[in-house]
Amino acid sequence: MADLSRLTVFVGVDGGATKTLAVSADAKGNVIGVGESGPSNYHVVGLDGAVKNINESIRQSLAPLKREVADVVTLGLAGMDTRHDFEVFEREAVSRILGRRVFVRHDAEIALVGATRGEPGVMVIAGTGSVAGARNRRGEYARCGGWGYVVGDEGSAYFLGREALRAVLWAYDGRGEQTVLTEKVMEALNISSPDEIMRKVYVEKMSVHEIARLAPLVTEAARNG
Amino acid sequence: MADLSRLTVFVGVDGGATKTLAVSADAKGNVIGVGESGPSNYHVVGLDGAVKNINESIRQSLAPLKREVADVVTLGLAGMDTRHDFEVFEREAVSRILGRRVFVRHDAEIALVGATRGEPGVMVIAGTGSVAGARNRRGEYARCGGWGYVVGDEGSAYFLGREALRAVLWAYDGRGEQTVLTEKVMEALNISSPDEIMRKVYVEKMSVHEIARLAPLVTEAARNG
Structure with a gap:
């Protein structure tokens, strides 16, 4: 040895x-x-x-x-x-x-x-947040995105989950089309009316991770057309 | 009397x-x-x-x-x-x-x-948040929007302020065009580089009202083309 x-x-x-x-x-x-x-x-x-x-x-x-x-x-x-x-x-x-x-x-x-x-290469990470990073042949590194859930993270699980909640509320107040997301989101949050999203988000203060956890509903709905 | x-x-x-x-x-x-x-x-x-x-x-x-x-x-x-x-x-x-x-x-x-x-009438309120309400001749009331800063409030001062921060970060990481907002926002937040927005938003935890207060920069920039 x-x-x-x-x-x-x-x-x-x-x-x-x-x-x-x-x-x-x-x-x-x-x-x-x-x-x-x-x-x-x-x-x-x-x-x-x-x-x-x-x-x-x-x-x-x-x-x-x-x-x-x-x-x-x-x-x-x-x-x-x-x-x-x-x-x-x-x-x-x-x-x-x-x-x-x-x-x-x-x-x-x-x-x-x-x-x-x-x-050299480029990588996009899309988890709860999102960020892209790249290195060239000279070893120089640059990043794009990764600015967090308030002002960035486009395409992340949090972003998808938040937009799903928004889509359900838009369908509810007449601005958006009815979609399968309404039923799926209500089931996931265990609520009986879309306006209860307010209680979940602001009173029970859904965390970034809890909102991000809704993202699979969006990809599933998209997959089923 | x-x-x-x-x-x-x-x-x-x-x-x-x-x-x-x-x-x-x-x-x-x-x-x-x-x-x-x-x-x-x-x-x-x-x-x-x-x-x-x-x-x-x-x-x-x-x-x-x-x-x-x-x-x-x-x-x-x-x-x-x-x-x-x-x-x-x-x-x-x-x-x-x-x-x-x-x-x-x-x-x-x-x-x-x-x-x-x-x-009967329709009213749109766009302050820190945004909501529209309407009453018809039968006295029936309906509202649209008003779902708060996380999943609603489109067009509100918070919404404009948040999108201004996002635009500055997009210009910084190469996804967006350089605009006058970068200089205006950095001046308003008293920072010397756009990436310090991260510290303001997540470490110093800018409030909804503080982000909403950036909205006039957007309207001013729009007015000046």
């Missing part, structure tokens, strides 16, 4: 609003270990919370080596949306991360590199 | 999320008094809070008569958006209102009747 203590260890971290995943590997890409911890979107858990969870996931991924610090850590973090975010994170958090060299990236960028294995 | 104690007194109440206004009058429409108190949208202040503020405004409007109870009270209340809202309010709040007979209406309906003086 090689002398693991002298191995150069790389850790990749995928940090989101729900959980953080870390994978450690050697320079050839052989996986050494994995780690998982809580959220590391600093807008959600704060800088201290993000550092704590990132380090916990790194520690777990390094456990097979009995080491506490990686040589190179690349963080792909949700919430790194503006230059300001990078400045804040790099100034106040990076020095506390368990890596000798630490790189901070937007989570869509690491997903793109993962999907293309570093080759 | 007539015997005021035997007068039949009508009170009209306009209750919103910010304040409640009451006006008392006799059967001929002569104004007796006015009252003003805090919010009476029950989604904002609860049923007890709504009753308390409505009664306070009624009391003030009746002060010139030294009476505590009106003969007829019509409440035009914000937040009465669904059948469920009317059921809840009529079951748990109406009996405590200081009127022998109490009618509950949506605030857009009383605004329409006020604007048309009871004649």
Whole structure:
């Protein structure tokens, strides 16, 4: 067995609003270990919370080596949306991360590199939110979208769910055509009249995820014409 | 002077999320008094809070008569958006209102009747939100829109403000044309790059009213071509 203590260890971290995943590997890409911890979107858990969870996931991924610090850590973090975010994170958090060299990236960028294995390419992610990222041959990265559920995320599950609710209300107040969505949405929300959407959205304060969960009704309705 | 104690007194109440206004009058429409108190949208202040503020405004409007109870009270209340809202309010709040007979209406309906003086008509209200209401010759009322900032309020100030933010981000990430809105919005928000809209909207959590306040930038930009 090689002398693991002298191995150069790389850790990749995928940090989101729900959980953080870390994978450690050697320079050839052989996986050494994995780690998982809580959220590391600093807008959600704060800088201290993000550092704590990132380090916990790194520690777990390094456990097979009995080491506490990686040589190179690349963080792909949700919430790194503006230059300001990078400045804040790099100034106040990076020095506390368990890596000798630490790189901070937007989570869509690491997903793109993962999907293309570093080759030039374009990736569109449409989940609860939506964002597109691209890298060219010179390694330059650009993104488009990913501006969140209030002013962006066109085509995302939240966007589709919200437009489904709007379509049901338009059919109800006479501005839109009757569609199968009315019945499907009422069934999904367990309501008996479209105007009860108001109670669901504003009184019970449906979350972004709950609205996003209506998106399959739209794709199903579209599939059935 | 007539015997005021035997007068039949009508009170009209306009209750919103910010304040409640009451006006008392006799059967001929002569104004007796006015009252003003805090919010009476029950989604904002609860049923007890709504009753308390409505009664306070009624009391003030009746002060010139030294009476505590009106003969007829019509409440035009914000937040009465669904059948469920009317059921809840009529079951748990109406009996405590200081009127022998109490009618509950949506605030857009009383605004329409006020604007048309009871004649048939259509009214479109476009403020922070948007709603249209209409009454025909038989006194039947119908409304359209008014479904709130998440799934409705098309054409409202919030809607215009949100679309302005979206247009600035589209121009920034390459999906849209450069327009004068970019400069105007950055100036209004006191930011130096469009991506800082993210911080304003999601971290500092711009309110519906703050986003609505951007609407004049859109009308101004449109006026200047």
